[in-house]
Amino acid sequence: MNVNIKEKLILLIRLAMGAETEAVPNLSGSEAAGIYKLAKMHDMGHLAAYAITRYSLLDGKSEIADRLNQVYLKAIRRCARQKFVLERVGEIFENAGVDYIPLKGSVLREYYPEDWMRTGSDIDILVKKADYKKAAELITGGIKCESRGSDGYHSGFVTEKNVVIELHEALMDEHEYEAAGVLDEIWKSAEPVRGAEHHLRMRDDWYYYHHILHMLMHFETGGCGLRFLLDLWVLNCMEITDEMRDARRQRLQDAGLLAFADGAGELASCMFDGREIKSGELLTMRAFIIDGGAYGSTEQRVAYQRQKKGGRAGYVLSRVFIPYEKLKLTYPALEDHPALTPLYEVIRWGRLIFKPDGSRTKTELRAAGNATGALSDEKIEKMRKYLGL
Numbered sequence: 001m002n003v004n005i006k007e008k009l010i011l012l013i014r015l016a017m018g019a020e021t022e023a024v025p026n027l028s029g030s031e032a033a034g035i036y037k038l039a040k041m042h043d044m045g046h047l048a049a050y051a052i053t054r055y056s057l058l059d060g061k062s063e064i065a066d067r068l069n070q071v072y073l074k075a076i077r078r079c080a081r082q083k084f085v086l087e088r089v090g091e092i093f094e095n096a097g098v099d100y101i102p103l104k105g106s107v108l109r110e111y112y113p114e115d116w117m118r119t120g121s122d123i124d125i126l127v128k129k130a131d132y133k134k135a136a137e138l139i140t141g142g143i144k145c146e147s148r149g150s151d152g153y154h155s156g157f158v159t160e161k162n163v164v165i166e167l168h169e170a171l172m173d174e175h176e177y178e179a180a181g182v183l184d185e186i187w188k189s190a191e192p193v194r195g196a197e198h199h200l201r202m203r204d205d206w207y208y209y210h211h212i213l214h215m216l217m218h219f220e221t222g223g224c225g226l227r228f229l230l231d232l233w234v235l236n237c238m239e240i241t242d243e244m245r246d247a248r249r250q251r252l253q254d255a256g257l258l259a260f261a262d263g264a265g266e267l268a269s270c271m272f273d274g275r276e277i278k279s280g281e282l283l284t285m286r287a288f289i290i291d292g293g294a295y296g297s298t299e300q301r302v303a304y305q306r307q308k309k310g311g312r313a314g315y316v317l318s319r320v321f322i323p324y325e326k327l328k329l330t331y332p333a334l335e336d337h338p339a340l341t342p343l344y345e346v347i348r349w350g351r352l353i354f355k356p357d358g359s360r361t362k363t364e365l366r367a368a369g370n371a372t373g374a375l376s377d378e379k380i381e382k383m384r385k386y387l388g389l
Contacts, residue, residue: 005034006290010271012051013044013230017272018113024055029062036068041293042226043119046075050117072116079109079116085143085163086123090199092142093127098135099198101126101190103168104214107207111234118231122156122164128187132169139165171210172217182206205247208235212252212261219260220308220389222301223292232261233268259388281386284379307380308389 011024012035027035032052039048049068052058058065086106093100105120112118127135136155140147145165148156153170170183190200202210211231218224252258267285270277277283292300331348334341 005031005038009035009038009044009048012039012048013226014272014274015055016047016051016117017230019272019274024057026059027052027057028059029064032058032062032064032068036064036071038290042290043121043294044226044230046072046119047117075119076116078119081161081163082106082120082123083115085159085161085165086125088143089123089125089139089165090196092138093135094196094198096134096138097198098131098138099128099187099190099200100135101186101200101202103171103202103210107202108231108234111238119227122166124166124168126168126171126186129169129183132167136167139167172214182209204240204244205251208248209251209255209257211235212257212264213255215264216257216260216389218296219289220304222296222298222304223289224296225292225294226289227294229264229268229289230272232264233272236265236268256388259386263387279386281383284383285387288380288383303377304380304384307377307384 008027008031015024035048035052036045039045049071053065053069053072058068086102090100103124103126105118106123106125109115109118109120125135136147136157139145139157143157143159143165145157145159148158148164150156153172154166154168157165157167159165171186186202186206187200189203189206191203193199193201211228215224215228215232218228249258252261263282263285266279267277267282267289269275270282271286277286288300288304291297
């Protein structure tokens, strides 16, 4: 990937976020198209388009000019639709007495220069486990939408305007760094938003913890994308008390996440404050994040997990046999019949290999023995140690 394109994308993101105007050379139509293509991989095409349009950076007339203008206008409309749906769901839950906590972008957009700048693929809402089924029924009964099914800890719905709602009964699938009793503590410390009784807000240290944990989950599966980094930069730029900042660090320290958060925070600061990256490990992390796109890549996921599992054999075994606690999320029947775990392991692999897109699984296994350059075991091992992983 063109290094110059990467540098210019980061510069455009800084400009969109309100950085002091820097000397930016005009872009040719092909350069703008290349930058937009990379930005779109990270769901940040609207920020690149906005900066190019706002600062009139296109060199002469170009076919891409109108397209870029439409891109960020579309992001504004997308944000408005999501806010409307969240408000409607909130009204339904409030009237039904269901406590709920909006997550991720629905909260973070408040801290961006403009709310539409923080896009999101869906609306994430956390409810208590006891209210989960009721909340799902309230959504389908109160909004014109279709169910997208459930994966064990959250359910998806899509409205007629293609707004996706993700209803959570837990923050995420079980993760090795997730502290015990997290959900109970989050609900105990959550406070009502002004003017509401059941619309609650997660306490700052828990929200920060969730962001880092969620970022790490994606990072370890092939890459977390630039948006996670920009979100972290925004959170670190918030004006909060020393006590709140200390609470964030203590929460991360207790969960074993502090080194990762500090490394990611330093990288975000270098990139979006325009400082030089002096650490080789952070340069590897930067390449890992940019090259992987918003949701990571198969090659990077395999390269990372291969090193984490102690080599190709360890990685392959971890893919063939997954823990009972995770397997039962896919096959709920195991909850009452754990002795059937070996059978369902075989069923799982049959589905992975022989389903229409089973080629992805085969690609993973082939990739387990091949990784070079920025994905070499040595570089990934150094990066992981630096980040405390």
